[in-house]
Amino acid sequence: MSVERVTYRLGDADLILETGKIGKQANGCVYAQWGGAAVVATICASSSVTEGQDFVPVTVEYNEKFYAAGKIPGGFVKREGRPKDKEILVSRLIDRPMRPLFEPSFGHELQIVPTCVSADGVHTQDILAVLAASAATTISDIPFHGPVAACRVGFLNGKYVINPTFKEIEEADMEIVVAGTKDGFTMVEGGANEVSEEVMLGALAEAEKFIKEMCVLQEELQKKAGKEKLPLNPLDVTLLNAAAIEADATPLLKKACFQDGKINRGIAIAKVQKELAAKYAEQLEDPVQAKLFATLMDDIQYTLLRKSILDDGVRIDGRKTDEIRPITCEVNVLPSPHGSALFTRGETQSLAVCTLGTALDEQSYDDIDGERSDHFILHYNFPPYSVGETGKLTTGRREIGHGNLARRSLAPMVPSREEFPYTVRVVSEIMESNGSSSQASTCGGTLCMLAAGVPMKKMVAGIAMGLITEGEHYERYKILSDILGEEDHLGDMDFKVAGTKDGITGFQMDIKIPGVTTEIMQKALEQARVGRLHILSIMEKCIDKPAPLAKTAPQILSMKIPVDKIGALIGPGGKNVKALCAQYNCTINTDDDGTVTIYSKNGMDAEAAKKAIKGMTEDPEVGVIYKGTVKRIMDFGAFVEILPGKEGLCHISKLSHERVEKVSDVLKEGQTIPVKLLEVDKMGRLNLSYIDAIEK
Numbered sequence: 084m085s086v087e088r089v090t091y092r093l094g095d096a097d098l099i100l101e102t103g104k105i106g107k108q109a110n111g112c113v114y115a116q117w118g119g120a121a122v123v124a125t126i127c128a129s130s131s132v133t134e135g136q137d138f139v140p141v142t143v144e145y146n147e148k149f150y151a152a153g154k155i156p157g158g159f160v161k162r163e164g165r166p167k168d169k170e171i172l173v174s175r176l177i178d179r180p181m182r183p184l185f186e187p188s189f190g191h192e193l194q195i196v197p198t199c200v201s202a203d204g205v206h207t208q209d210i211l212a213v214l215a216a217s218a219a220t221t222i223s224d225i226p227f228h229g230p231v232a233a234c235r236v237g238f239l240n241g242k243y244v245i246n247p248t249f250k251e252i253e254e255a256d257m258e259i260v261v262a263g264t265k266d267g268f269t270m271v272e273g274g275a276n277e278v279s280e281e282v283m284l285g286a287l288a289e290a291e292k293f294i295k296e297m298c299v300l301q302e303e304l305q306k307k308a309g310k311e312k313l314p315l316n317p318l319d320v321t322l323l324n325a326a327a328i329e330a331d332a333t334p335l336l337k338k339a340c341f342q343d344g345k346i347n348r349g350i351a352i353a354k355v356q357k358e359l360a361a362k363y364a365e366q367l368e369d370p371v372q373a374k375l376f377a378t379l380m381d382d383i384q385y386t387l388l389r390k391s392i393l394d395d396g397v398r399i400d401g402r403k404t405d406e407i408r409p410i411t412c413e414v415n416v417l418p419s420p421h422g423s424a425l426f427t428r429g430e431t432q433s434l435a436v437c438t439l440g441t442a443l444d445e446q447s448y449d450d451i452d453g454e455r456s457d458h459f460i461l462h463y464n465f466p467p468y469s470v471g472e473t474g475k476l477t478t479g480r481r482e483i484g485h486g487n488l489a490r491r492s493l494a495p496m497v498p499s500r501e502e503f504p505y506t507v508r509v510v511s512e513i514m515e516s517n518g519s520s521s522q523a524s525t526c527g528g529t530l531c532m533l534a535a536g537v538p539m540k541k542m543v544a545g546i547a548m549g550l551i552t553e554g555e556h557y558e559r560y561k562i563l564s565d566i567l568g569e570e571d572h573l574g575d576m577d578f579k580v581a582g583t584k585d586g587i588t589g590f591q592m593d594i595k596i597p598g599v600t601t602e603i604m605q606k607a608l609e610q611a612r613v614g615r616l617h618i619l620s621i622m623e624k625c626i627d628k629p630a631p632l633a634k635t636a637p638q639i640l641s642m643k644i645p646v647d648k649i650g651a652l653i654g655p656g657g658k659n660v661k662a663l664c665a666q667y668n669c670t671i672n673t674d675d676d677g678t679v680t681i682y683s684k685n686g687m688d689a690e691a692a693k694k695a696i697k698g699m700t701e702d703p704e705v706g707v708i709y710k711g712t713v714k715r716i717m718d719f720g721a722f723v724e725i726l727p728g729k730e731g732l733c734h735i736s737k738l739s740h741e742r743v744e745k746v747s748d749v750l751k752e753g754q755t756i757p758v759k760l761l762e763v764d765k766m767g768r769l770n771l772s773y774i775d776a777i778e779k
Contacts, residue, residue, distance in 0.1 A: 085102075085103055086102070087102055088101035088304075089301075093244060097117075099114075099116045101116075102115065103308060110223040111220055112124070115214055118206040122197050122198065124218070125195070126216070126225060132316050133190050133192075134371075137378055139187050139189075139193070142193070143175075143181075144196075145173040146166065147199040148163060148165075148198065148451075149450075152202040157676050172487055173212055173357070174480070176214045176272065177195065179270050179593050182541075185227060186315055188317040189225070199215050202452070203746075204452065206248065207249065207252075209248065216231055217230045217232065221309070222304055222309045224310040224313045228304075229264065230298045231264055232296075232301070235261075245289060245293055256275060261287060262289075262294070264294050265299075266384050267599050268599050271591065273491075274491040277495065280587065284605055297594075301512065320372075322379055323372060329383060332380065339676075361578075368540040371640050379693065381469055393553055393559055404563050405563075408430075411767070412425070412621060413625065414626035417532055421636045422531045422533070422534035422535025422630070429517060429567075430518070431523045433512070433526070434527070436512070436718075437535035438505060438530075438535075439505045439531045439633075440507075442506060442672040459490070459507050463485045463489060464510065466484070469520070470517075490580075493525060496529075496583065496589045498541065505530065505637070506746070507531060511527055514699075516636070525589070526543075526622060527546050528543075529621060535629075535633060536629045536632035537637070538697050541584065545579060546611050547579045548562060548563060548580065549577065550575045550576035564614045564680030576593070576599065576607075577593045577594070578592040583619075611652070624779070638685065639681065640689045641681075642679070644697075646677045651699060660673070667688045669682060669692050701728060702761050703726060704727060706759070708774060711724055711758075712724045713750050713751065719735055725760065731758070737772040758771040759772050
């Protein structure tokens with residue numbers, strides 16, 4: 084097999100897609116390089132076929148090798164282990180735009196493995212991984228309605244930047260990843276610092292041109308090295324008595340599908356299916372016929388739902404297309420945590436809990452992009468009982484993806500370490516789910532942080548939008564606000580938008596049709612903005628400003644010390660700072676710039692520790708008056724501690740203008756007196772005078 088490649092000039096380096104050199108036993112393999120970043124992506128299909136499959140069994144396993152950045156993995160086992168959150172998020176980034184473009188009737192299990200083998204810390208690897216995965220699939224013999232392409236768009240200093248560097252991403256007001264085909268967008272995901280809907284639409288327009296060019300580039304590689312596509316494996320049998328079953332089922336399902344409440348609908352639909360299955364029991368003894376029967380039941384519900392929305396503007400729960408379900412908000416629903424909230428929207432409910440910790444509680448990351456830490460953490464849990472099911476309590480890709488979206492939406496409004504020197508952890512426990520629990524987590528996260536006393540810049544709310552279309556070019560369509568789980572499953576789009584009153588902070592879009600037009604996006608964003616403002620108005624009635632910090636929250640004091648005094652504070656092997664922590668029952672954290680942060684459950688302990696640190700690191704100044712404590716009385720004077728650990732001598736002659744026979748006639752041990760530092764002699768000794776006695 085000959086080596087084939089295509090190139091495209093992207094920014095400061097060539098984007099290269101190459102095949103034929105490595106991974107030749109895979110169905111498709113592409114090596115992609117941009118600058119110093121490189122990804123090898125493969126796709127393989129299983130040898131066996133599962134007939135009648137109604138879904139695409141595809142898995143994406145993006146992985147990063149530490150050697151890509153010239154690093155050795157940390158820890159005892161010097162080997163890459165289970166996928167990191169970043170790898171899972173990139174896997175989802177690849178999976179979501181590609182999955183709808185495979186044919187379920189192909190029947191083979193598919194596995195896509197993009198591996199980051201080189202990283203330069205400048206050019207992003209995730210976009211390269213999407214392009215490599217799509218290109219590998221496009222040139223393979225696996226049927227695929229692609230290619231797919233993606234790009235990142237940053238909004239920096241009022242200008243759009245296509246595929247910004249890591250540094251530019253950090254400085255940008257907005258960064259989104261857009262994926263799509265030549266026909267339209269298939270996925271949007273990103274975060275922003277309160278950008279307008281117009282700015283986001285502008286970013287989509289910028290991304291559209293690049294995506295089309297990348298699709299053309301992949302097609303050029305396919306012409307050079309593409310394999311002939313394998314045949315599909317559609318079922319060669321049909322459902323017996325299909326027309327009769329459909330005639331029997333349609334009126335019954337129409338009534339069942341529009342029952343009030345998710346549970347009631349589920350019970351009613353199951354009852355209809357059970358009755359019909361009993362009527363046609365003889366033919367449904369055949370497993371293939373049973374599978375085709377179940378598919379027909381889904382198809383009827385699909386048609387009924389969409390027809391009701393498009394023709395009558397009525398959804399299965401009776402709402403109008405732009406109507407939002409009833410919302411209730413409560414805060415401080417738990418007695419002990421620092422902050423808690425219960426956000427309920429229809430049949431979706433998040434119990435959100437905020438915990439305030441110290442700098443030592445920050446989340447640390449160590450991957451090929453470098454070591455870093457974050458003072459804002461959000462964890463999302465989706466237990467099986469939230470949908471009335473049994474199962475294992477696990478943290479899967481869904482939990483990580485939904486939690487990342489909620490965190491990204493809230494992060495721009497969380498105060499910085501300098502403004503609020505706490506580590507903030509939010510946990511969203513989904514207690515019920517029927518439509519966008521990630522956006523319920525965003526709303527609940529805002530409420531519980533305010534209840535915990537976190538001085539958020541602004542309140543954030545989120546909403547999930549849906550779409551129902553008809554026609555090859557979407558001649559008819561309806562945009563839905565606050566979609567239900569059924570509308571997500573049977574609809575064409577799931578578009579989540581979060582933000583403040585003044586702009587967008589987070590968004591994520593997945594679609595099941597070939598692409599969404601700019602017109603649809605524009606209307607969806609406006610409808611989402613109106614819905615977001617409605618939700619915020621309800622949340623504000625519950626709590627609209629930070630509550631006082633809980634008594635159980637750590638007490639924090641900050642102070643600055645000279646950088647050259649850091650060593651003295653810490654001491655050999657941390658001896659000094661450990662002693663202070665033990666003495667004052669606190670935690671002390673020192674930054675390289677001389678910022679010292681003291682954490683304690685007791686405010687008096689924190690103040691005492693601050694005073695001690697000040698004494699250890701502050702140099703006494705001549706001419707300054709101190710409140711000192713008499714430590715020892717001698718015949719010739721008294722030793723007075725003016726700063727923790729720093730004593731000076733107040734000579735008997737400096738106790739009064741008049742003659743003093745005995746020091747004890749004027750002072751007592753333990754007495755607090757004002758003294759003035761007269762001088763620091765050549766030996767470093769402090770000479771003091773007693774102010775009150777002199778003034779008298």
